[in-house]
Amino acid sequence: LFPYTTLFRSVPAEIRLLTARGSKGEFQLPDGTKVWLNASSRLTYPETFDRRERRVTLEGEAYFEVAKNKDKRFIVCCNDLEIEALGTTFDVKGYCDDHSVTTLLAEGSVKVSNKTDVTLLKPGEKVEYHKNKQTFTKSPISDMREIDFWRNNMLIFNSSSLAEIATTLERMYGVKVVFDSEKLKNVLFSGTIRNSSLHNVFYIISLTYPLTYELEGDTVRIGSSIN
Numbered sequence: 689l690f691p692y693t694t695l696f697r698s699v700p701a702e703i704r705l706l707t708a709r710g711s712k713g714e715f716q717l718p719d720g721t722k723v724w725l726n727a728s729s730r731l732t733y734p735e736t737f738d739r740r741e742r743r744v745t746l747e748g749e750a751y752f753e754v755a756k757n758k759d760k761r762f763i764v765c766c767n768d769l770e771i772e773a774l775g776t777t778f779d780v781k782g783y784c785d786d787h788s789v790t791t792l793l794a795e796g797s798v799k800v801s802n803k804t805d806v807t808l809l810k811p812g813e814k815v816e817y818h819k820n821k822q823t824f825t826k827s828p829i830s831d832m833r834e835i836d837f838w839r840n841n842m843l844i845f846n847s848s849s850l851a852e853i854a855t856t857l858e859r860m861y862g863v864k865v866v867f868d869s870e871k872l873k874n875v876l877f878s879g880t881i882r883n884s885s886l887h888n889v890f891y892i893i894s895l896t897y898p899l900t901y902e903l904e905g906d907t908v909r910i911g912s913s914i915n
Contacts, residue, residue: 705731707748710862712838717744720755721762724839727859728783749781751836754796769817772799778809779835783859789817792835800824833880843881843889850875850910853893857908861886868911872899 705725707713713725717733719742725731729748737743741761754762756775764771766782767789776796782789791800792814800807800815807815807824814834815826829835830846837844838860845853851873854865863886867873877893884892890901890908898913 701735703733703735708862709859717742717755719757719760719762722753722755724751724836726750726781726838727862746780746782748783749779749838751777751779751839753777767817767819768802768822770801772801773797785855787819789819791815791817792829794832794835841882843884845880846878847876848878849873850877850893850899853877854910857886857889863906863908865908865910868909872910872912875899 705715707725707727707729709728711727715723726749731744731746731750733744741763743763745765754773754776762773764780766780769789771780771791776798777794778798779792793809793811795811798809807826809815812829814829815824817824834844858865875897881889881892900911900913902909
């Protein structure tokens, strides 16, 4: 297990797995399914699965290696979605404060559905569910490392705004990012950063855009060197 990971029983017959900001966790469910939880995430499941299905509830992000059982569906409930799998490896990202829920498939097949629509994924595909519009956008995964980059201590950004990057870094490093101007939040960055400290992450980003950064305790202040 990674540091600062908590497991406790919330009520009889229900188990919750929690990870704090800046931490990750690796777990095994009663059916043998392996789960990796990203920072600031929670997975809830019954102490004993139903005879017909294995249903878990996710808040945050998790990577699943589902134990094969053709007689028991494995279902992840996340926000308004159900992601159903049998013998499948996939990632689900659905933090409460995100505008969308994203499912990325490495192996097997999954069915992603809300109350009105159903989307089927094949390996190498991802689907983004837009909460406000309640619509799906399916597309190929351009870089398969995107599926579980966070498990391997990597950061992959593809035309991501600094505001989006800040949210990711806040969860991963347990910090608060503050911008000197609203304009900076819309600056885009693309790149892959490996095994880097928080200081190195901002240093690499600053090589592509003239930004300044100051680390004071658990707060990072982002500014611009352009007058």
